[in-house]
Amino acid sequence: MLPRTIQVGELAKAFDRSVVDVMQALVNLGLMVTINQTVDFDTAALVAGELGIEVMLEEQPTVAEAEAEEATPAVREALWTDDDPSRLRERAPVVTVLGHVDHGKTSLLDAVRQTNITARESGGITQHIGAYQVEHKGRKVTWIDTPGHQAFTAMRARGAAVTDVAVLVVAADDGVQPQTVEAISHIRAADVPMVVALNKIDRAEADPDRVKAQLAEQGVTIEEYGGDVPLVPVSAKTKQGLDDLLDVVLLVADVRELKADPDRAAVGNVIEAHIERGRGPVATVLIRTGTLARGDLVVAGTAYGRVRAMIDDRGKTINKAEPSRPVEILGLPDVPEAGDVVRAVPDEKTAKAAVEEEQRRRAEGVAGERPATLDEMFAQAKEGKAKELKIVLKADVQGSLEAIRGSLAKLPQEEVGLNVIHAAVGDITESDITLAAASNAVIIGFNNKLDAPAKRVADQMQVDVRLYKVIYELLDEVQKALVGMLEPVMVEQVLGHAEVRQTFTSGKTTIAGCMVVDGLVRRGAQARLLRGGAPVYDGRIGTLKRFKDDAREVAAGLECGLTLEGHNDVATGDVVEAYAVQAKARG
Numbered sequence: 395m396l397p398r399t400i401q402v403g404e405l406a407k408a409f410d411r412s413v414v415d416v417m418q419a420l421v422n423l424g425l426m427v428t429i430n431q432t433v434d435f436d437t438a439a440l441v442a443g444e445l446g447i448e449v450m451l452e453e454q455p456t457v458a459e460a461e462a463e464e465a466t467p468a469v470r471e472a473l474w475t476d477d478d479p480s481r482l483r484e485r486a487p488v489v490t491v492l493g494h495v496d497h498g499k500t501s502l503l504d505a506v507r508q509t510n511i512t513a514r515e516s517g518g519i520t521q522h523i524g525a526y527q528v529e530h531k532g533r534k535v536t537w538i539d540t541p542g543h544q545a546f547t548a549m550r551a552r553g554a555a556v557t558d559v560a561v562l563v564v565a566a567d568d569g570v571q572p573q574t575v576e577a578i579s580h581i582r583a584a585d586v587p588m589v590v591a592l593n594k595i596d597r598a599e600a601d602p603d604r605v606k607a608q609l610a611e612q613g614v615t616i617e618e619y620g621g622d623v624p625l626v627p628v629s630a631k632t633k634q635g636l637d638d639l640l641d642v643v644l645l646v647a648d649v650r651e652l653k654a655d656p657d658r659a660a661v662g663n664v665i666e667a668h669i670e671r672g673r674g675p676v677a678t679v680l681i682r683t684g685t686l687a688r689g690d691l692v693v694a695g696t697a698y699g700r701v702r703a704m705i706d707d708r709g710k711t712i713n714k715a716e717p718s719r720p721v722e723i724l725g726l727p728d729v730p731e732a733g734d735v736v737r738a739v740p741d742e743k744t745a746k747a748a749v750e751e752e753q754r755r756r757a758e759g760v761a762g763e764r765p766a767t768l769d770e771m772f773a774q775a776k777e778g779k780a781k782e783l784k785i786v787l788k789a790d791v792q793g794s795l796e797a798i799r800g801s802l803a804k805l806p807q808e809e810v811g812l813n814v815i816h817a818a819v820g821d822i823t824e825s826d827i828t829l830a831a832a833s834n835a836v837i838i839g840f841n842n843k844l845d846a847p848a849k850r851v852a853d854q855m856q857v858d859v860r861l862y863k864v865i866y867e868l869l870d871e872v873q874k875a876l877v878g879m880l881e882p883v884m885v886e887q888v889l890g891h892a893e894v895r896q897t898f899t900s901g902k903t904t905i906a907g908c909m910v911v912d913g914l915v916r917r918g919a920q921a922r923l924l925r926g927g928a929p930v931y932d933g934r935i936g937t938l939k940r941f942k943d944d945a946r947e948v949a950a951g952l953e954c955g956l957t958l959e960g961h962n963d964v965a966t967g968d969v970v971e972a973y974a975v976q977a978k979a980r981g
């Protein structure tokens with residue numbers, strides 16, 4: 395049994411063969427991959443064939459289950475609790491466009507929109523509401539109007555994995571560029587199927603073969619080269635290839651069997667929101683499941699209100715919005731945030747409870763939901779929970795990046811696998827942080843720094859960023875993470891203070907008659923003896939008594955008698971400071 399995609403290292407394990415055997419089989423198939431790269435089931439099956447092993451595709455979770463897995467608990471609950479399988483209907487795929495700057499993302503979005511408006515709508519005025527829907531051969535496709543991986547991953551980090559198909563725009567005359575590489579990592583981390591739109595094919599300088607080879611270098615193997623990524627040559631300028639692109643997007647969507655229940659209460663995500671004079675808060679919502687109707691009571695993030703009006707991407711007022719339909723809604727008391735869940739509720743009581751629940755969840759912080767730091771990963775590795783340590787790796791120069799990548803791949807990965815989800819040269823940027831946040835990855839920087847906006851976002855999203863200047867230290871810490879043994883920081887916590895008021899002797903032992911002045915003292919607790927404020931002893935509290943009885947703890951305001959283990963030099967006026975030392979995850 396194999397999953398839909400698997401890392402080469404894992405594949406070797408699954409086959410009980412050496413990595414070398416598997417790599418050799420891949421080479422025989424004409425594929426050059428590294429141990430950390432992921433291959434799809436079809437490729438794995440071919441490798442199995444080479445090795446004379448039989449394999450089967452593991453039972454796949456439904457799309458709903460997979461999305462629920464990705465979503466935060468709140469989204470999960472809202473989205474999928476009462477979907478009745480018998481009522482599920484096909485829904486339009488939601489597409490996001492990504493790629494390097496100036497490769498034509500915006501132009502492509504505009505061209506797709508212009509060429510696919512239905513006759514009925516052609517009189518309408520184009521409204522940029524954050525997403526739009528087009529019709530192609532009688533089927534609908536929803537396009538998110540904000541291109542780029544920052545927006546894509548920021549939504550995902552907030553639990554709103556709305557994209558079904560990612561269109562990677564690569565200019566045929568410019569080829570794979572840094573942001574193309576970034577976009578590929580972001581798409582992969584989201585585990586969303588990819589379609590390459592080879593744009594600007596009209597230009598004389600267009601060199602499709604060069605781009606295809608560059609994509610292969612990034613591990614994106616297009617169908618023509620035996621891979622599973624469709625590539626469609628297009629021109630946003632001449633509109634050439636746009637029909638093919640839509641055909642392919644729908645084909646890819648069909649494989650995912652995208653479904654939703656139009657007959658239930660609506661659940662959607664905020665795509666964008668702002669306040670408008672005369673209209674109040676305006677939010678564009680993409681309906682995920684159910685149908686939203688005018689007049690519905692909705693909870694959006696930490697506010698609720700009645701949908702006063704709904705306007706579609708043509709500026710038309712509508713009364714109902716079905717799954718995958720983007721609509722602007724009016725009537726919310728507040729401006730929600732992009733990614734917030736919007737859901738219809740039956741009454742105010744439910745609305746109030748949902749808002750309170752959401753406020754509580756936010757107050758507790760997002761961190762509770764994710765094991766985002768290296769230390770939490772260590773802890774999970776120890777408990778055998780974490781199977782994979784995801785890393786976003788940034789280094790100063792290509793040379794060190796390759797060296798670190800190579801060394802990381804050689805680290806033993808028996809207990810926990812290592813997955814470098816993105817590796818690139820340069821400082822750590824905001825987009826790296828959102829990628830890490832959305833993917834539960836840690837960020838490792840070598841000889842570089844966090845830029846100021848990235849630092850702010852890292853603090854906000856509580857992403858673990860580790861900067862190194864020495865490769866050895868970097869490898870050492872990651873290795874420790876992999877075996878779950880990074881030493882935690884020992885943090886001291888003072889339990890309380892007791893003033894020595896009198897001393898007694900019993901045999902050779904000095905008993906200190908004390909008054910607990912703050913906190914508490916505990917039998918067996920670590921303790922210091924302070925004389926004139928300076929420690930003269932550091933050990934443990936031996937016996938502890940209240941009057942004649944043994945006591946476990948004595949709290950402030952009470953008298954007690956205590957002894958210090960192995961120490962009899964105690965005098966009136968000394969202070970006993972009881973403390974505890976706790977192992978705390980390093981932050």
Ligand code: GDP
Pocket residue numbers: 493494495496497498499500501502541593594595596597628629630631632
């Ligand atoms: P974005 O930064 O990826 O959104 O790129 P834009 O859509 O803003 O396009 C960048 C530039 O490329 C603009 O000057 C466009 O007119 C031009 N452009 C976009 N698509 C094409 C195309 O298919 N052919 C040609 N010749 N130019 C294009």
